[in-house]
Amino acid sequence: MDELDFLSLRFEEHRPHLRAVAYRMVGSLSEADDAVQDAWLRLSRTVADPEAEEIENLGGWLTTVVARLCLNMLRSRDHRAEDPLEARPVEPVVRREDGGDPEQEALLADSVGLAMLVVLDTLSPAERFAFVLHDMFAVPFEEISAMMERTPEATRQLASRARRRVKGATIARxxxxxxxxxxxxxxxxxxxxxxxxxxxxxxxxxxxxxxxxxxxxxxxxxxxxxxxxxxxxxxxxxxxxxxxxxxxxxxxxxxxxxxxxxxxxxxxxxxxxxxxxxxxxxxxxxxxxxxxxxxVIDLPDLPDLPDLPEQPEQPE
The missing domain is CATH 3.10.450.50 (Nuclear Transport Factor 2; Chain: A,)
Known part of the structure; x- marks a missing residue:
C-alpha cells in the first residue's frame, strides 16, 4: 500500500464526521459532499508539498478545513441573497440540488430534525458556524474563534444568540x-x-x-x-x-x-x-x-450554557 492509499483510508475514517459537520452547516447534501471532497483534495496537496507543516491531528485539521469551506459557502449564499431581484435567476421555493440523492437527503434531514434545519437556515453564517461547531460538535470556542478570526468572547456571543433562536425567544412553558x-x-x-x-x-x-x-x-x-x-x-x-x-x-x-x-x-x-x-x-x-x-421543541443534547446578554452586531 503506497502513501496515498494509506492517506485515503485514514480520510475515509473521518468522512462520516466531516459530512455530518458540513450538512449541519449548509443544510444541503450536495454542498456538504462538495466541501468534504474539497477537503480531501486539499489534504492530498498538503501532504504532497514537502514544505508544508506536518499534520499532527488529522481529524481536527480536516474539521477546520471543512468548516471554513462551509462558512465560505454560507457567506456566498448571503451575498447572492443581497443582489437585486432582477439580477438573480428565479428559483423554486424548494431547491433540488443537482446530483444529490433526495432519499438520502431526506433521511439526513430527518436525523437532524426538520425544525432544527429550519431554524439553522434563519441564522447568519457566523451564528450558524459558531453554534454548529460548539453546541453540536463540542469544538472549543478558542478553536472556533481562531477559524473565524474573532475573539473567543465574540464567538461565544454568536453561539449564544443562535442558541436563543433555536430555543425560541418566547416559549409557552x-x-x-x-x-x-x-x-x-x-x-x-x-x-x-x-x-x-x-x-x-x-x-x-x-x-x-x-x-x-x-x-x-x-x-x-x-x-x-x-x-x-x-x-x-x-x-x-x-x-x-x-x-x-x-x-x-x-x-x-x-x-x-x-x-x-x-x-x-x-x-x-x-x-x-x-x-x-x-x-x-x-x-x-x-x-x-x-x-x-x-x-425547536426536542433539543438535542446541547451543552447547558448560560445565554450571554445581547451585544451589538459585529461586522462579518
Missing part, C-alpha cells in the same frame, strides 16, 4: 406547553395514519381552518368549518404530513412542513378550554413565513 404538544402530536399522528375518527375527536365541532392563497390548490384563501370537513382536508394532505414536524411557532406548539429542511408551510393551532382544536391557520406565503419565530 409548563403544563400549557405540554398539553398543546400532546394535542398537536396526536393531530400529526392521525393525519399521517389516515385516522379520520381520531382527527374528528381532536377537533371542536365548530373548528375553523383558514389557509392563505399560497397553500393551494385554489388561487384564493381557503376557509373551512366543521370537524368532519376539516378532518377530510387534513387527510388530503397526508403526503405533506410525512415531511412535517412539531415545532415552536411564535412561542406556541405548531407544525412545520419542511421538505429537506426548507420551510414551506406552517400550521398554527388555537385550543379551547377543553383542549379541543378550535382554529387552524395554514401559512404558506413566503412573506408571512419569514415573520414567524420558529423554535
Amino acid at each position: 409548563g403544563a400549557d406547553l405540554n398539553r398543546r404538544r400532546m394535542v398537536v402530536d396526536a393531530y400529526l399522528t392521525a393525519s399521517r395514519g389516515g385516522d379520520f375518527d381520531a382527527l374528528v375527536a381532536l377537533l371542536d365541532p365548530d373548528v375553523v381552518l383558514r389557509a392563505d392563497a399560497a397553500v393551494g390548490p385554489s388561487p384564493a384563501p381557503i376557509r373551512l368549518s366543521g370537524a368532519q370537513v376539516v378532518a377530510k382536508a387534513a387527510l388530503a394532505s397526508v403526503d405533506r404530513a410525512r415531511t412535517t414536524q412539531a415545532a415552536l411557532v411564535d412561542g406556541s406548539v405548531g407544525l412545520v412542513m419542511a421538505p429537506l429542511g426548507r420551510l414551506t408551510v406552517v400550521l398554527a393551532f388555537t385550543l379551547g378550554a377543553d383542549g379541543a382544536i378550535t382554529e387552524i391557520e395554514v401559512i404558506a406565503e413566503p412573506e408571512r413565513l419569514r415573520t414567524l419565530e420558529i423554535g
